Amino acid sequence: MESKTSELIFGLSEKNDGIMKLVGEHAAEALINRRNFFATKNIELGRIVDAGLIHGKTVALVDEVQAGQRLEATDGLITDTPNLFLTITVADCLPIYFFDPIKKVIGLAHAGWRGVLLNIAAVMVDKLVGNFQSQPQDLLVTIGPHLRSCHFIVQPDVADQFFQYQKFIKTTSAGQAIDLAGIVAQQLESSGVLVGNITVSLACTYDEQEKYFSFRRDKPAEVEAAVAYTGLLS
Template identity: 30%
Template sequence: MEPFSFQRVEGGPDLFRICGWESRIPGLSVGFTSRLGGVSQESFASLNCGLHVADDPDSVVANRRRVAEEIGIPLEGWVFGEQVHGKRVAVITAQDAGRGAFNRSSALPEADAFITREPRLVLAALFADCVPLFFADPVTGVIGLAHAGWKGTALAIAAETVAAMVNHFGVQPENLLAAIGPSIGSCCYEVDNRVIDEIDRVLDLSASDKDNGERFPYYQKTIAGKYDLDLQQVNRQIMIKAGIMPSSIELSRYCTSCSTDLFYSHRKEKGITGRMMAWIGKAVHA
């Protein structure tokens, strides 16, 4: 069952929300934007949320405000980082509210993952094929969000995020809920040996592990000698190794490259495109 429910908003941003989490954890707001329902034009039409592309910054901020208003947490409480495809996990406090929300200069430097227990804060990250990773602990109230392209995946950013939640807040990994959001699928993501070598390393795969048959979930070799890589399955395995229960990990089946009517895709659109925004935070009324 698809965990991300599409919600069309009349006159506003069309969003994908993890309704199961929102109904289970009081005050939680969590989801992923589509490319629909904003004010950006041309290649960035219409709900581009990325300030680092060549879109009009005022349009980007207007789009972010639309999303913030829809979920009920003002943009002044949102936190963004300058994503570098690394593995740094930033611990977010109330003093970080608004960083990166209105301009890139105030964003958290070199941060591809965030965790917090603070109310009235929203963790946000930007995507256009990379894998969004969501974390929530119903016991302690700690939440997390990570940006995992192939480099971040190979650096085990999912495991780094879990470890930070354990070390800073005493989270028990077996209590965590995790979700892997819309991203480029193995149907559209062909990579070379350099990438596969890094994936093998992070998964600690031996030759005997890889029969390249239908039972091998991570990648398949193509006729051209490259590989169709499933980053979602790789991140799921990293989460399991980090202690999250397999039954607590939900995967979206949306491929951003296959569905450019709904999503931006860096690969499909040859780099000239906007960015979706993943978010997780506690609503004002919580």
């Protein structure tokens, strides 16, 4: 999926673009895949800031200084620098894209179930408000393709940790189905984001086998992940 206007681009690579995770046994291949993929968008790798991802809630503010770098132990990135592109990798986790069209600031967060429990979405909003004077009601947020509740079925060890989000949990014969995007949308609303400004992709990474990597579906020995990206165009 990709969305592009004169001022903003954001999207998610697809399976045929190849593996995009820059660490692990696919690292060399991923670097080539990224170069090819972003070349089609006229984006050089030196203009990308990549988040290292640890299923935490650390959000970094980045600018020219971090261009071309990978930030370890970071799950969220924010910038107001034009032509600087933020990336994370996902293989079922939620890519959450933020855009403040008034202050011209963007953000990108990675959230699996741990990140949802940690409420990284609220940290993103707080950083936008605190550092860029964003008004929460101006923020446009998109939750991209991810493992939707049809396939995010968990056992009590995980489900019990979502006790405060009962309305997003359904009991099925296989276990508890959790609607992570629904929870994130509620968290965003609690932070002042307008419900009408939140878009949730209907694509489930598990279901769309031709298009998306899914760790839960494929259970690869080494994670095969897509790249989510966003950038302000100038």
